Amino acid sequence: MNNRRKTRVFEILIDTCVWLDLAKDYQQQPILAALEELIRQGDISLLLPRTVIDEFSRNKARVIEESGRSLSGTLKRVKEAVEKFGDPRKKQRVLQELNDVDHRIPTLGSTAVNASSCTGGVNAAGRT
Numbered sequence: 001m002n003n004r005r006k007t008r009v010f011e012i013l014i015d016t017c018v019w020l021d022l023a024k025d026y027q028q029q030p031i032l033a034a035l036e037e038l039i040r041q042g043d044i045s046l047l048l049p050r051t052v053i054d055e056f057s058r059n060k061a062r063v064i065e066e067s068g069r070s071l072s073g074t075l076k077r078v079k080e081a082v083e084k085f086g087d088p089r090k091k092q093r094v095l096q097e098l099n100d101v102d103h104r105i106p107t108l109g110s111t112a113v114n115a116s117s118c119t120g121g122v123n124a125a126g127r128t
Contacts, residue, residue: 013047016055023056023063026071068105075102 022028038044075098082094 007042009042010044011047012044013049014052016052016059019052019056020059020063023060024067024070026067071105072102075105 022032035044039046079095079098082091082098086094
């Protein structure tokens with residue numbers, strides 16, 4: 001008798017719109033990391049039709065741009081609040097750090113998109 005227990009692998013299909021939303025929002029990176037880990041462990045399998053791959057590829061540049069714009073807008077509001085209400089002794093240092101982050105935004109946006117475009121070993125047919 002075989003003592004090995006068969007484990008069930010859940011197959012998940014994620015629509016292009018969901019992939020794009022995940023990629024657009026840098027705060028979703030923990031979800032992408034968890035998804036990648038579940039795939040790596042063999043707990044889930046992504047079904048990834050060619051259509052989803054193609055649509056994601058076509059929209060990748062736009063998503064990077066929108067992600068960067070969104071993050072820049074948030075940083076702009078934070079900088080305005082620091083300028084207006086920040087401790088005068090610390091204000092310059094905080095603004096300098098925020099400006100440094102603002103200059104790295106294009107890299108941050110493409111990192112999110114690259115994380116969500118990782119298929120974790122799933123082929124275009126949708127089977128690992």
